[in-house]
Amino acid sequence: EEISQQLHKAQETAVHEQATLPAKALAASYEVAHLVAKAQKPHTIAESLILPAAIAMTLAMHGEKIASALKQIPLSNDTVSKRIIEIANDMKCQIIERVKNCRFSLQLDESTDVTSVAQLLVFVRYSYEGKLHEDMLFCSPMEGRCTSSDIFNCLNGWMEDAGLQWANCLSICTDGAAAMLGKNKGLKAKVLSVAPHAKFTHCIIHKEALPSKTLEPELNNVLQTAIKMVNFIKSRPLNTRLFTLLCQEMGSSHESLLFHSEVRSLSRGKVRTFLSDANSAFAHHLTDSEWIARLAYLSCIFDKLNMLNLSLQGLNTNILTLSDKVNAFTKKLQRWAVRAESGDFEMFSELHDFLEEEDVNVNSSKASINVHLQSLLEKFHQYFPTGNVENYDWIRQPFTSCSSNDLSSELEDALLELSSDRTMQTSFFWVCVKQEPPDLGKKALEMLLPFASTYLCEVSFSAMGVIKTKQRNRLSLEKSLITAVASLSPRLTKILSEAQAQVSH
Incomplete structure (x- = not known):
């Protein structure tokens, strides 16, 4: 009788395992599909690589019995897409x-x-459970000429279908194109007709790139010549291979860069010889110290502009923090211009080292450098006028700022009460971003919620190029793109409860 009970129990266990296995296989199928989408890989990779690799690893580590169970996971191309x-x-x-x-x-x-x-x-930033979140709202193909009317109709139609209200939209950030910001026929005019309170912001990354394009004629000639040098080498496979060998002989850590801070007089002579042997008309520039000095300056200033550009990118940025970075760079420009005027180029390391090693008279180059710095400074003032960012210091330091020109008398009184309430010091940010904040918190959200750049769109365009290729040109882009870039986690328990478990075959 005891043996009979044991056999009956073993049968029950086997039946239970057989019944639950398809459900587990279904859950594993969703997990793998999510990973494939996040990695922006073709859907066929699950069946052609991931599953065989998982079976091989499990077979090696746990044996045939466990490995064979993985074969029941449905991972075909159509299944993963679904x-x-x-x-x-x-x-x-x-x-x-x-x-x-x-x-x-x-x-x-x-x-x-x-x-x-x-x-x-289209991306959205919103407050949820005391924190700011930003997610992709939708991706939609456009037809026709993609005019402001087309963009607005697409955006407005999607919001109506989703049940979102224009009254809740605080701001819209665009790249500053005419179709977006046109006063009469642009998207801005059409949005303001249904949401007159909405504010439009110009992507700060695009604005930062505009001053960088301004170059004085002498510096622009140097830049264009350097570009032609690079193209001369990179456009010919033989020159590229020979230049790589030259860089290896010089012991350079870079094998595909024409100029670098480590390339000194010796290597410059080798590069000049290389260009001469290749019958290039650019070789004589490497004997011109003033030309090289200007090139060194361009290398330094572009490096600093690139560092500023990178600092403006990233998630969860806002107008206040990015404005601080631009203001800091503008102040640096002012200091650099003053020091360059006196002949001090220590802030531009490559130019400074070159001048010290070569003992070059840089008077003529100094004039063009000073003009460029002043022009760059004027452009930054033009695109980033001195605003009233200080008026919003109460958002970041509410317990040290007791007044603001941006606040009404009633809100200023509320700020005074808050700055005197030591108990609130640890919870002020939560008060600002919870779903039903007080009036002071609502005012803070007007500065914290708006996007300062279209960084998320630009990153997603890069992902779009990886996901939708010539080989996958019929792919449903929106679903794959949303899953790839989303910060949310899918509610797999809910999805599984609505799905039907099917064993792969």
């Missing part, structure tokens, strides 16, 4: 549920994919 669509739909539902009853800001941009279809990307 899973990604379901995951993306769940993420969209989560975002809409969060945004529906709160204030939000948008950033949007349009670009063309590999099939020449214009894709409109």
Whole structure:
């Protein structure tokens, strides 16, 4: 009888394992599909690589019995595509549920994919459970000429279908194109007709790039010649290979850069010889000390501009923090201009080292450098006029700022009360961003919610280029892109409860 009970128990365990295995295989299928989408890989990789690799590893470490169970996981191309669509739909539902009853800001941009279809990307920033979140709202293909009317109709139609209210939209960030910011026929005019309170912000990264394009004629000639040198080498496979060997002989850590701070007089002579042997008309420039001094300056100033550009990128940025970075760079420009006027180029390391080693008279180059620094400074003042950012110090330091010109008398009184309440010091930010903040918190959100750049759109365009290729040109882009760039996690328990477990075959 005891043996009979043991056999019966073993049978029950086997039946239970057999019944639960398809459900586990289904869950594993969704997990793998999510990973494939996040990695921006072709959907076929799950069946052709991931599953065989998982079986091989499990077989080596745990044996045939456990490895054979993995074969039941459904991971065909169509299955993975279906899973990604379901995951993306769940993420969209989560975002809409969060945004529906709160204030939000948008950033949007349009670009063309590999099939020449214009894709409109829209991201949203909103407050949820005491924190600011930013997620992709939707990606939609555009038809026709992609005019401001087309963009607005697409955006407005999507918001109506999703049940979002224009009254809750605080701001919209764009790249500053005429179709976006036109006063009469642009997207801005059309949005203001339905949301007159909405503010439009010009992407600060695009604005920063505009002053960088201004170059004095002498410096521009140097830059164009350097570009031609690079093209002369890179456009010919033989020259590229020979130049790589030259860099290896010089012991350079870079083998594909024409000029670098480590390339001194010896290596410059070798490069000049290389260009002469290749019958290049550019060789004589490497004997011109003033030309090299200007090139060294361009290398330094572009490096500093690139560092500023990189510092303006990233997630969860806002107008206040990015404005501080631009203001800091503008002040540096002022200091650099003063020091350059006196002949001190220590802040430009490559130029400074070159001048010291070569003992070059840089008077003629100094004039063009000073003119460029002043021009750059004027452009930064033009594109980034001195604003009233200090008026919002109470947002970052509410307990040290007791007044602000931006606040009404009633809100200023509220700020005085807050600055005197030591108990509130640890919870002020939560008060600012929770779903039903006080009036002072609402005012703070007007500065914290708006996007300062279209960084998320630009990053997603890069992902779009990886996801939708010539080999995958019929792919449903929106679902794959949302799943790839989303910061949310899919509610797999909910999805699985609505799905039917099917064993792969």
